[in-house]
Amino acid sequence: MKISQRAQAIAPFLAMEFGKRAAELEAAGHRVIRLNLGEPDFGAPPAVRSELQRIAADTPMPYTGALGLPALREAIAGFYQQAHGLSLNPERVVVTAGASAALLLLTAALVDPGDEVLVGDPSYPCNRQFLSGFGANVRLVPTDARSRFQLDLAAVQCHWSARTRGLMIATPSNPTGTSVPPDELAAICHWARAQGAWRIIDEIYLNLSDADATGRPAPTILAADPGACVINSFSKYFGMTGWRLGWAVVPDELVPAMERLAQNYYICAATPAQMAALACFTPESLAECEARKQEFGARRALVLQGLADVGLQVPVPPDGAFYVYIDVRSTGLDAMAFCERALQEAHVALTPGYDFGVCGGAHHVRLSYAASRADLQEGIARLAGFLKTLA
Numbered sequence: 001m002k003i004s005q006r007a008q009a010i011a012p013f014l015a016m017e018f019g020k021r022a023a024e025l026e027a028a029g030h031r032v033i034r035l036n037l038g039e040p041d042f043g044a045p046p047a048v049r050s051e052l053q054r055i056a057a058d059t060p061m062p063y064t065g066a067l068g069l070p071a072l073r074e075a076i077a078g079f080y081q082q083a084h085g086l087s088l089n090p091e092r093v094v095v096t097a098g099a100s101a102a103l104l105l106l107t108a109a110l111v112d113p114g115d116e117v118l119v120g121d122p123s124y125p126c127n128r129q130f131l132s133g134f135g136a137n138v139r140l141v142p143t144d145a146r147s148r149f150q151l152d153l154a155a156v157q158c159h160w161s162a163r164t165r166g167l168m169i170a171t172p173s174n175p176t177g178t179s180v181p182p183d184e185l186a187a188i189c190h191w192a193r194a195q196g197a198w199r200i201i202d203e204i205y206l207n208l209s210d211a212d213a214t215g216r217p218a219p220t221i222l223a224a225d226p227g228a229c230v231i232n233s234f235s236k237y238f239g240m241t242g243w244r245l246g247w248a249v250v251p252d253e254l255v256p257a258m259e260r261l262a263q264n265y266y267i268c269a270a271t272p273a274q275m276a277a278l279a280c281f282t283p284e285s286l287a288e289c290e291a292r293k294q295e296f297g298a299r300r301a302l303v304l305q306g307l308a309d310v311g312l313q314v315p316v317p318p319d320g321a322f323y324v325y326i327d328v329r330s331t332g333l334d335a336m337a338f339c340e341r342a343l344q345e346a347h348v349a350l351t352p353g354y355d356f357g358v359c360g361g362a363h364h365v366r367l368s369y370a371a372s373r374a375d376l377q378e379g380i381a382r383l384a385g386f387l388k389t390l391a
């Protein structure tokens with residue numbers, strides 16, 4: 001069988017490859033501490049699980065419209081009002097099968113072969129795979145600790161060319177948990193818009209961002225740039241990774257294209273997930289998610305202290321999400337060797353920086369602190385033992 005060049009060219013998502021290897025070790029009877037995936041251990045809020053049980057018995061679960069259940073689109077628009085004081089027309093909300101499908105539809109809707117798109121390095125690998133899959137020429141813009149591993153306006157301007165058609169930014173970022181400051185992001189988007197370029201802003205971790213110095217929550221880019229295309233998800237803040245539910249907020253003119261693409265690509269997001277997700281927006285569920293966010297703060301402190309104690313350096317502490325990006329140069333191992341040996345010898349699963357870009361990927365490792373405190377403590381203790389064997 002002839003496999004397409006596209007499929008042959010796509011690199012494996014190492015975070016998941018290490019997950020597969022962790023599962024093999026577990027099947028062989030080992031207890032593995034899994035810090036490789038960005039998957040909150042809490043699961044869906046209790047009200048969402050009860051709702052799924054309630055509707056499971058006697059609801060036929062037909063397809064919904066391709067843009068999603070109207071009630072869910074309204075609830076998501078209401079969430080922007082409640083969390084950001086932003087009035088949003090629900091018609092602009094497209095419910096998708098995870099943020100991943102939102103990215104699929106947006107790249108299909110916006111990218112033509114040969115278009116150049118700017119993306120920061122490091123960044124979440126799948127986003128750029130969608131771009132390449134639709135023929136974009138992805139221009140990775142190197143970043144470092146000085147810009148908190150994020151794009152700034154100067155870097156965007158410096159890498160812009162006559163062929164640049166858009167940019168994609170995730171803030172807070174995966175793998176670093178660091179954000180583009182809101183004013184800087186607004187400046188980048190305004191500048192790109194002035195060049196006639198589209199902006200896809202991946203806000204999947206926005207509701208897991210630290211508040212600013214005055215206690216105000218991190219704003220959505222939609223407040224400063226209503227014409228940006230925004231992506232979000234039920235996976236992270238609501239802890240619903242396996243439910244495969246997310247959304248995009250797009251300009252009015254893009255909605256019909258998104259609808260046609262969704263109709264053809266996957267018809268609709270899963271109906272049971274959409275119905276049960278309505279229970280995410282009750283005061284109890286939102287209070288539960290806020291409490292979990294506080295817990296992530298405590299886990300972050302525990303991890304940063306633990307890594308410092310064992311001599312592993314985190315060049316930039318995160319301000320959101322649940323990742324730390326560790327510089328492993330002091331160990332003498334490159335990122336792949338570090339992760340392979342940590343898994344084999346200490347049974348701790350991590351993700352090599354190679355997943356996230358070419359600049360610095362070889363000497364960084366991502367640790368996800370979406371695991372329980374007990375697992376984080378155990379994982380760091382095991383890493384301490386592993387590091388001793390290197391010395």
Ligand SMILES: Cc1ncc(COP(=O)(O)O)c(C=O)c1O
Nearest residue numbers: 098099100124170174233235246
């Ligand atoms: C930055 C970023 N965007 C998108 C996704 C995809 O998320 P989903 O589970 O909603 O498809 C992830 C998943 O980890 C992510 O980190």
